[in-house]
Amino acid sequence: MLYNYLLIAFRNIKRNKLRTFVHVFGLSLGIAICLLIFNQLLSAYSFDRFHPDEDRIYRLNTYSEWQPGEFFQSSGTNGPLGEVLDEELSLIESKARLYHLYETMVSIPEQNKVIGRKRGVAFADDGFFEIFPRKWLAGNPTSALSEPNVAVISESSLLHYFPGLSAGDVIGKEVLWVDSDSIYAQIRGVVADFKENSDFIFTDFISFKTIQKMESEDWYGLHSWNNLNSSSQLFVKVNEGVLKNELDEALLGISKKYLGEEGNNTTFIGEPIAEMHFSENYDDSTISKPLLRGLTFVGLIILALACLNFINLETAHAISRAKEVGIRKSLGSDRAQLMLQFLSETFLIVFVASLFSLLIADQIHHFFKDYFLSEFTFSILEVKNCVFIFSIALLLTILSGIYPALIQSSYHPQRALKGEVNYVNGFSIGVFLRKNLTIFQFAVSIAFIIMVAVISTQLKYISSTPLGFEKNAVLFTDLPFMGDRVVREQLSDRIRQESFVKGVSMSGVLVTSNSIWTSDAFYLKDTIENALNVHVMNVDSAFVGTHQISLLAGRNTNNQEDEIVVNLNFVKTLGFSEVEDMIGSTLRLGNELRTIVGVVDNFNARSLKEEIMPIVLIYRPDYFHMLTAKVSNGQNLAYMKQRLEDIYAETYPFETANFSFLDEVVESFYENDRKINGVLFFAAAIAILISILGLFGLSSFTIAQRTKEMNIRKVLGAGVLQIVGLISRQYVWLVSISFVLAIYPAYYISKLWLEDYAYRISMPYFLFAVVGLGVMIMALLVVGFHSLGVAQSNPAKVLKSE
Structure with a gap:
């Protein structure tokens, strides 16, 4: 059957x-x-x-209101929280402290072998392998990280550092990791790498107690409840039956107890470990x-x-x-x-x-x-x-x-x-469904196309919006963090001597990036301190000129730590009408008094999704880890990039020389939006294609049913245009209704998306009409293609059976 x-x-x-x-x-x-x-x-x-x-398993996050109505969530926690957690919380079974490092130079002293920089290095305690167990190839899981200056490496690091040796052979061997200081540690264990999908990319684990022995708690930001460092992370495994809201309530009590007044707008919350892939x-x-x-x-x-x-x-x-x-x-x-x-x-x-x-x-x-x-x-x-x-x-x-x-x-x-x-006598459910399903199909297609048009217009707008600095023909590279200051300056001087280089600057951050350092600053006026939250950027005196930022008043800092430059929004926030009035004023940052020597025009130090904050340019050369070079336009950028990398490699033979272009960084800010636009464009194309295919098939069948009717009309004197218009009329109404239904959803979703941008276009309503007209023309072309065939047919052949 x-x-x-x-x-x-x-x-x-x-x-x-x-x-x-x-x-x-x-x-x-x-x-x-x-x-x-x-x-x-x-x-x-x-x-x-x-x-x-x-x-x-939860990762503890810090949740704070840093400005009225503006909340900030960090995956990091204050260092002391990891010390008091056992005493304060009875509902946790175990805890794990982790401090992840960005890029760490690795070498093997015994072999006089430099491995290079790695990202998978972290400080961890024994609790880490208790909460996140791995297969141990060598070593004791319970005590491998219990002492200072010991470490555990993964199997991938074993193959990289000691090719040819087994896991047991490397126990006791010494590895040197260079971060802010030299860290010598003996290998006490080797673990297998995760085969499953995991956000824990770490391959080298240095014992957490090494930080205390090095007396580096201050440097790593672990010394104070007032210092939050996102690299300092804390994981807990709660007892069976404990819910997230119970953990959050207990953490709220800790924040109020130890953070004092700050605890009123800052607390700690538990983030399920499975959610880590969707946050930080x-x-x-x-x-x-x-x-x-x-x-x-x-x-x-x-x-x-x-x-x-x-x-x-x-x-x-x-x-x-x-x-x-x-x-x-x-x-x-x-x-x-x-x-x-x-x-x-x-x-x-x-x-x-x-x-x-x-x-x-x-x-x-x-x-x-x-x-x-x-x-x-x-x-x-x-x-x-x-x-x-x-x-x-x-x-x-x-x-x-x-x-x-x-x-x-x-x-x-x-x-x-x-x-x-x-x-059909009266209402037909079949006809009703066919018409409404067609309306729904075209409404979805039109809505998709309108959203694509709005997003494309916004992306085109931001690509042409002046940023307040020069982004073209600007290259940058990372410098060894906390490296030798003299060597950095030698590199800067060598690059500056190249004929195609127009300017060189060193800083702690790019002129525009996703990172941000904010601080409370206090402007002294008539013995009264006016507080404001500022965006702090650590740069040298060449920063303004290299990036071609307009200097409105005063001068650049002469690489003096007691001098600062502010932006125009800083002046406006304090209520000054003339930028010159700021010159010579005093500003307190932390416990240090600094003199304002210059005012620059506003520039977008963040993406165009954010308003420009009051900015303060300070000079702290010990923390420079970025070098930027402005090169000549219209020349061979590939050659210039390679030449700069060759100079870098000569200065730092053990570092990876890699210069990147600043304009690519700016473009990357909106990469997700471009992907969304691409996805919507693809979806719109597929949706309209499916709708047109449906219309093609439906109109073919409908017109085939009405062939004799149309030919009778021709016999009675109807012209080609009349017949085409008669058949097409119902589809004009269907597409028109679809357009009306698509307007609000497309407008609402586009409006929500545009609200992410501080600098955005006005809603381009004319594009709505253009899209509606375009879809109408497309539909009529499909229907007209079939209608024309019927209108031009020979009535004698069609009606011969009647």
Whole structure:
């Protein structure tokens, strides 16, 4: 029986090639996109789910209101919190302290071998391996990190540092890590690397007690409740049955007890370890949950459009199969058998579409690699993908096929054989559904296109907005942190001597970046201190000139630590009308008094999503770790970049020379927005393609039904334009209603997105009209293509049977 159903289904599919093509192409696109999003979601939500009792593990975060109505959440905690936690909280089973380092120089003293800089280095205590256990290849897990100047390395570090040696052979060997100071430590253990997806990228673990022995608590920011360092992190494993709100309530008591007045607007909260991948991790691979939800929503909409296309065309096509149903019922088939027949036909179409979707998904993944997470991989033959494809084929068979099957199996045999199913007296549910499904499809497509137009216009606007500094032909590189000051200056002088270099500056931060150092500053006026929150930037006196920032009054600092330069917003915040009035004034930063010697114009030290804060440029050369060079425009930038890297390598032979372009940093601020725009553009293209395919198939069928009517009108004197207009009129109304329905959702979502930008365009309403008109023209071209064929047909041939 099933074989017969499938055989008949195959013959029907083969007989209606256009309808089958529309179904298979539309469904395969929708399934392919959902398959990729399904894999992306599985990948994103798999991070750090494998740890034992992961539901009881939390990373403690600091949550504070640093300005009225403005909240800041950091993954770091105050250093002393890790010391008092055991005494203050009875609901935790264990704790782990971690201090991760950015890039650390590694060498093997015994071999006089320099490994180079690594990012996976951290200070950790024994509790870390208790909460996040690993397979130990050598060493004692309970005591490996219990003493100062001992370390545990991973298997990957073992192969890198000591090629050819086993895990047991390296126990007791010494490794040198250079951060703010030289850290010599003996290896006490070797652990296996995580094979699962994890945000813990660390390969080298130095005992936390080493910090106390080095007396470096002050440097690492672990000495005070008033010092928050995001590198200082604290993990806890709570007792069984303890809920997050219980942990947060207990932490609130600690903040009030130890932070004093600051505890009124600062507290500690627990972040489930599985959420770390969506907030702040260690290799900048964070992905936002709203983006994932948006991708899921887009994928489901596209799949829904494809399903609606199927339902729309099948219900319209049902009339042409009325006599088949009548004959089958007359020969004894019941409704259940007919429904099974039609559902088997649907399943065959969906199954073929699912197979094609695997190929389409593979190609989409290939061409859009940059839009997926770096750890995301896709393979057609993976078991999870096969299960997903089979499951969605069954689901879509039911969702897409059940209504058309009900309609087609409901015809009365006598009326069906007489051809009376076309007769509609009053309201028709079939016609109503077809029109409204078409409206919904085009409304979604129009909304997508409008959002793409708005985002593209905003991105074009920010790319042309003056930033207050020169970003083109500017290269920068990192310098060894806390390196020799004399060597830094030698490098700067050598680069400055190159003929193509127009300026060189050293600083603790780029002229524009995602990092920020804020502080309370106190302006002294008539013995009264006026407090304001400022953005502090550590730069030398060449910084302003190298970046071509306009100097409005005064002069640059002469590389004097007691002199500072402020920006125009600093002057405005204090209420001064003339910038010259600021020159010679005194400002207190911390416990140090500094003299304002210059005022520069405003420049965007952060992205255009944020307002420009009052900025203070200070001079603290010991903490410079960035070198910036302005080079000549219009020359061979590749050659200049290579020349600068060669000079860097000569000065720092053990460092990696890598100069980057400042304009690429500026572009990276909006990379996620560009990806969102790309995703929406792709979704809009797919949505409009599916809608047009549906319209193409639906108009083909509708016009075929009205062929005789149109030719009778021609006989009675109707012209070609009249007939085309008559057929197209209903589609003009459908697209017009779709446009009206799409306006508000597109406006609302676009408005929410634009609100992320401090500098943004006004809502481009004219684009709404342009998009609506464009979709209208596209729809009319599709319908007109079919209508013209009917309008130009020979009535004698069409009506010869009448």
